[in-house]
Amino acid sequence: MSHSLNMGSHDGVQSLAVFVVIGMVITLMIPANANLSSHFYDKVCPQALPVIRTVVQRAINREPRIGASLLRLHFHDCFVNGCDGSILLDDTKNFIGEKTAFANNNSARGFSVVDEIKAAVDKACKRPVVSCADILAIAARDSVAIYGGKHFWYQVLLGRRDARTASRSAANSNLPPPTFSFSQLVSNFQSHGLNVKDLVALSGGHTIGFARCTTFRNRIYNESNIDPRFAASLRNTCPRSGGDNNLQKLDPTPARVDTKYFTDLVHKKGLLHSDQELFKGQGRESDKLVQLYSKNTLAFARDFKASMIKMGNLKPLTGRQGEIRCHCRRIN
Known part of the structure; x- marks a missing residue:
């Protein structure tokens, strides 16, 4: 056997080349999320998911606002070096x-709730x-299902492990701010392997929750692509100066996953x-x-x-990358 991989032998080189090519093909055939599975905890801790819920x-x-915060944590985690829990460190x-x-x-926000979940699930397991x-x-899936009902429940693929480091500069360069133009949003999502449909569908996460005055002040005072009465009504909540942290609903039903967010966009009433x-x-x-989404809940x-599952991947x-943290705020 040893002589067949002798680098001085033509046959050995050829065999090695074939071996390497086969290895590369096999590697390419394995999807990046090969180890993720909806049944990952079924045997090691079957009570894990019910406890989290x-x-x-x-x-x-x-x-009632906290579910939107948990959904946002998952977004902001995945968009910075992948879904690795780094935002929690x-x-x-x-x-x-x-x-x-x-x-x-x-x-x-929502970090203390994540701590609460972690303590409860580790105790159960x-x-x-x-x-x-x-x-x-x-927690993101559960929040969406609690707010939106059975149509918004989906099986999460599981088996992720936790990062041992985090990067503020990576977060600053990867998370899209509310000031982004359409082309900037498309480019940002494309850099994460997400397309226009993913962009619009995932932005529908703004069907729940609130935004701070500082994130929409410029829009309500300086932009033209906004319903004038809508803009005027928001100026009470968000003055030209001060009140940066005053909150405004992202759509009229901030504790319900529905299509109002999209209806608002059609009528130039998008908050951000x-x-x-x-x-x-x-x-x-x-x-x-x-x-389509404004008229069709099932399509949304x-x-x-589908886009949440894609983003979660x-x-x-x-496997052996990263670790399972004992406490979500710090590495082991």
Whole structure:
């Protein structure tokens, strides 16, 4: 056997080349999320998902806004170096984490609920077997299903592991701000392997929750692509100066997953600049999707779920990569 891979032998070189090519083909055939499975915890801790659902429901009962915050944490985690729980890490002497990045500072929230989920699930499983990255994916799904009902429930693929580091600069360069134009949004999503349909469907996450005055002030005072009465009504909540943290509903039903967000866009009542950029009434693909979703809950539910699963598969750590954190705010 040894002589067949002798580098001085023509046959050996040829055999090695074939071996390498076969290896490359096999590698290419394995999807990036080969280790993710909807049944990942079925044997190691079958009670994990019901426990998480119970804690999420309890948190939403306590504060109806929190489900939107949990959904946003999953988005903001996945868009920075993949779905690896890095957004949850506190700063250390070795790195400045993502919590103080522009898109997260004073706005990302729900960390204490994640701690609550982690403690409950580790107790139920008798050891840390569920990653913080998976907790974010499950809590996002549960929040959407609680707010939206059976049409918005989907099976989450699981088996992610947790990052051992985080990067504020990566968060600053990867998370799209509410000031982005349509072309900037498309480019940002494309950089994550997501298309225009994913952009519009995932933006539908703004069917729940609130935004701070500082994120929409410029829109209501300076933009023309906005319903004038809608803009005027928001100026009471958001003055020209001060009140940066005053909250405004992202759509009229902030605790219900429905199609009102898209109906608002058709009527130029998108709260954020980046929201309204999805609908200009010019017959683009995004315009057609907004119009479809505004009239068809099932179409929105179908595409939203598909895009959430796709986003949840962004560069997960699997196998022996990363770790299962004992506490979501710090590495082991």
